[in-house]
Amino acid sequence: MTDLTIGSQTVSRRSVLVTGGVAAAFLALSGTASDVSANEPRVFTGIVSGVGAGGYDVVAYFEGGSPTKGDANITASHDGATWRFASEENRDRFVSNPARYAPQYGGYCAWAAAEGYTAKGDPRHWKVVDGKLYLNFNRRIQRRWERDIPGNITRADANWPGILSGG
Numbered sequence: 432m433t434d435l436t437i438g439s440q441t442v443s444r445r446s447v448l449v450t451g452g453v454a455a456a457f458l459a460l461s462g463t464a465s466d467v468s469a470n471e472p473r474v475f476t477g478i479v480s481g482v483g484a485g486g487y488d489v490v491a492y493f494e495g496g497s498p499t500k501g502d503a504n505i506t507a508s509h510d511g512a513t514w515r516f517a518s519e520e521n522r523d524r525f526v527s528n529p530a531r532y533a534p535q536y537g538g539y540c541a542w543a544a545a546e547g548y549t550a551k552g553d554p555r556h557w558k559v560v561d562g563k564l565y566l567n568f569n570r571r572i573q574r575r576w577e578r579d580i581p582g583n584i585t586r587a588d589a590n591w592p593g594i595l596s597g598g
Contacts, residue, residue: 474538
């Protein structure tokens with residue numbers, strides 16, 4: 432399928448067809464797009480190359496209740512990404528149970544996943560729901576996601592991980 436330009440952003444025609452006009456408008460406004468026909472990595476590492484959650488300590492969301500930047504010297508590898516932690520204790524917690532702490536949908540935006548495509552997840556726009564960490568693209572998108580958290584999680588769960596390969 433050929434690509435399509437929306438504003439200054441190039442997206443695949445398939446991503447526009449799959450997600451419709453709402454997603455096209457979101458992509459045009461946000462300045463980011465993922466070609467859902469391309470194979471996306473399981474973990475979003477676009478904020479800090481190769482690093483999950485933009486270098487924030489994912490355990491800190493659960494233990495401290497806030498985004499905390501991780502230390503580049505305290506890391507663990509999981510699911511093809513490097514994860515940073517504010518303490519060795521947090522790193523050890525993550526290593527013992529990464530599924531408990533890693534953000535849902537690989538750290539991609541939870542609202543975008545519910546809509547059937549990928550967009551960056553920003554670790555500053557987060558929420559822990561039923562013991563799981565969700566990231567969103569920005570505050571505006573997070574507010575949209577929060578309007579129907581259970582429904583958005585159900586739709587994102589149904590879409591994930593198929594949207595990584597366009598399936």
